[in-house]
Amino acid sequence: xxxxxxxxxxxxxxxxxxxxxxxxxxxxxxxxxxxxxxxxxxxxxxxxxxxxxxxxxxxxxxxxxxxxxxxxxxxxxxxxxxxxxxxxxxxxxxxxxxxxxxxxxxxxxxxxxxxxxxxxxxxxxxxxxxxxxxxxxxxxxxxxxxxxxxxxxxxxxxxxxxxxxxxxxxxxxxxxxxxxxxxxxxxxxxxxxxxxxxxxxxxxxxxxxxxxxxxxxxxxxxxxxxxxxxxxxxxxxxxxxxxxxxxxxxxxxxxxxxxxxxxxxxxxxxxxxxxxxxxxxxxxxxxxxxxxxxxxxxxxxxxxxxxxxxxxxxxxxxxxxxxxxxxxxxxxxxxxxxxxxxxxxxxxxxxxxxxxxxxxxxxxxxxxxxxxxxxxxxxxxxxxxxxxxxxxxxxxxxxxxxxxxxxxxxxx
Numbered sequence: 166x167x168x169x170x171x172x173x174x175x176x177x178x179x180x181x182x183x184x185x186x187x188x189x190x191x192x193x194x195x196x197x198x199x200x201x202x203x204x205x206x207x208x209x210x211x212x213x214x215x216x217x218x219x220x221x222x223x224x225x226x227x228x229x230x231x232x233x234x235x236x237x238x239x240x241x242x243x244x245x246x247x248x249x250x251x252x253x254x255x256x257x258x259x260x261x262x263x264x265x266x267x268x269x270x271x272x273x274x275x276x277x278x279x280x281x282x283x284x285x286x287x288x289x290x291x292x293x294x295x296x297x298x299x300x301x302x303x304x305x306x307x308x309x310x311x312x313x314x315x316x317x318x319x320x321x322x323x324x325x326x327x328x329x330x331x332x333x334x335x336x337x338x339x340x341x342x343x344x345x346x347x348x349x350x351x352x353x354x355x356x357x358x359x360x361x362x363x364x365x366x367x368x369x370x371x372x373x374x375x376x377x378x379x380x381x382x383x384x385x386x387x388x389x390x391x392x393x394x395x396x397x398x399x400x401x402x403x404x405x406x407x408x409x410x411x412x413x414x415x416x417x418x419x420x421x422x423x424x425x426x427x428x429x430x431x432x433x434x435x436x437x438x439x440x441x442x443x444x445x446x447x448x449x450x451x452x453x454x455x456x457x458x459x460x461x462x463x464x465x466x467x468x469x470x471x472x473x474x475x476x477x478x479x480x481x482x483x484x485x486x487x488x489x490x491x492x493x494x495x496x497x498x499x500x501x502x503x504x505x506x507x508x509x510x511x512x513x514x515x516x517x518x519x520x521x522x523x524x525x526x527x528x529x530x531x532x533x534x535x536x537x538x539x540x541x542x543x544x545x546x547x548x549x550x551x552x553x554x555x556x557x558x559x560x561x562x563x564x565x566x567x568x569x570x571x572x573x574x575x576x577x
Contacts, residue, residue, distance in 0.1 A: 166223040166406075169247070170399030171208075173200040173240035174232025174260045179393035180204070180211050182222075186403055190215040193393035200239045208243075219251055224411070226402030228394060229257035230420040231281060231289045231306070237419050245414040254411045256402035259420045261306045263397030264328045265293035268388050269300070270400065272326055276303060278318070280329035286311050289422060292325070294553075300404055301553020301575065303527065305513070305520035308422050327387045408550045422513075438514075440521045443476035443488060450485055451478075458488070460504045461539075461564065467502075474501050477521060479514050489518040491525075496532040498522075503545075511544075519552060526577050534575040539568050549573050 168183040178200045179193035192211050196203050212218055227244035230237045241257070248255045261279035268277040274295045281289040288311055292304035309317070318325070405411060441447075448471055455464045462470075474490040486509040490501040500522060505515050526534055537560070538545050554573040563570035 167217070167221050168224045168226055168399050168402060169208075169219075169222045170226040170395045170402065171204070171240050171244055172228040172260075172263070172394040172398050173204060173236040173243075174228040174230055174394065175236065176233075177393060178203050178207060178236075179395035180208050181393070181395040181399050182211060182215050182217065183399045183403065186400065188396060188399075189217075191393060191396060193395065200236050204239060204243055219247055219253075222247075222251070222253055224402060224406055225253050225255045226398050227255065227257055227417060228260050228263060228398050229418065230260060231283070231308075231422050232260050234419075234421075241417055241419060245417055248414040248417070252413075254406070255414060255417045256405050256411045257417045257420070258398045258401040258405070259291075259306055260394060261289060261291040261329075262293060262401050263394050264391075265291070266300075266397035266400040266404075267391040267394070268326050268328050269295045270396070271388055271391055275326055276324065277326045277328060279306075280314065280327065283308050283422075288314050290314050290317070296576070299553055299555070299576070300401075302520065302551065303523060305516040306420075306422060307513070307517065325385045327385065328391060405551075410547055410550060438479060438481045438486075438517060440477055440479050440517060443471070443478045447478045447485060447488075448476075451488060454485075454506075457506050457508070458504050459507055460502060462502065470501055477518060479518050487514045487518055489522060491522055491534075493529065493531065496530065498526050498531045498534045500534060500536040515545075515548060516552075519548070523552070523575070523577075526575075531577050533577060536573050537563070537570040538573060539564060540571050541568060546571060546573075549575075 166185060167189070168185075170181040170183065172179045177193055177195045179191070181191040182189045190211055192207055192214075194203055194207060225244050225248050227240050228237065229241065244255055247253060260281060264279040264281075265277040268275070268279075274297070276292060276294045279289075279291050279293065283289050287308050289306060290304070290309045291302070291306040294301055294303050304317075402411075448468065451458060451467075452464055470490055474492045476488060476490040478485050479487045485506070487503070487505040489503040492499050492501060503515050503518055522534070534554075536549070536554070538549065540546075540559070552575065554575045556571055557574045558572035560570040560572065562568075
């Protein structure tokens with residue numbers, strides 16, 4: 166199967182054609198022109214150089230963000246138009262995951278931190294791993310303050326490969342000499358728009374890794390020269406296609422990890438979310454609004470399980486948007502439930518809770534995580550597959566309504 170891969174999430178516009186997991190042709194360009202001017206001519210040139218046309222394409226892959234709002238929309242609009250014209254399935258891939266796949270192409274197995282600049286001392290941040298040929302998520306993509314990302318990195322026990330913006334700024338060898346010279350003069354740097362404090366924070370991130378190296382705690386490595394993002398997008402899309410995670414043009418939507426700054430300022434709300442251990446007060450608040458948290462359990466069952474399992478809640482602006490529970494027995498964990506408030510679904514809250522559970526499993530040296538999910542709950546199954554859960558069995562007539570349960574396992 167041939168795959169057309171498109172990335173317009175950054176200043177570099179890139180496209181590639183794959184034959185399954187083999188790259189046939191790739192092109193990329195860093196231009197002062199808008200992607201709306203460069204993308205279509207580049208794709209046309211790509212097809213001609215490969216002696217192919219859109220009729221030969223069996224899957225379209227497109228970066229869905231995070232990144233440039235304008236660039237992402239241009240890429241997605243193009244992918245949608247192609248998909249509709251020829252009835253071709255599409256896969257949207259987030260930019261952080263695509264970065265990680267570039268790391269996989271270079272290093273094979275391991276854990277990969279993807280970091281992109283989100284401005285105002287924030288970063289887009291995620292962690293992925295490739296183990297025994299299985300790609301999975303360790304830390305879901307989200308916006309983090311740079312200082313929080315550094316703290317998160319410091320607390321990791323895993324050897325990590327780094328990819329993204331932090332590489333180019335934190336590695337002294339990659340800072341141009343004229344910038345180094347400007348950094349020695351604060352006034353001159355400010356006039357040129359160079360944020361010294363931000364540069365220093367990035368150096369702290371590198372220093373924390375070097376400290377860990379010297380103490381033989383971690384063996385981190387920065388990966389440079391990893392190739393254009395369209396390659397990673399194509400690799401990720403093929404993997405998702407094999408798992409059955411694809412759709413028509415309507416399924417392709419931008420991945421905005423936060424609202425545009427103007428909208429946030431207008432609403433006067435914070436993007437910050439918190440995941441905390443559920444308190445009894447939280448449980449009582451959930452009881453008052455239980456109908457807003459659709460799930461197969463009655464509140465009494467939830468209350469009983471609260472006494473036997475570990476529960477977390479996810480909050481934004483002090484409002485509870487979801488909760489999840491899990492149990493541990495020796496080196497195994499069982500996820501009891503992950504529930505999101507009705508009007509907050511499809512906004513990443515379930516992903517955040519699942520990521521928090523995975524981190525707990527890593528930190529407590531679990532070997533595997535098990536769960537059961539209704540076979541008709543397709544969004545949940547898609548989420549678990551995206552994170553690296555594998556289907557290991559089925560229980561017929563497991564639920565009271567006669568529904569079947571799919572058994573899934575995540576190997577830590």
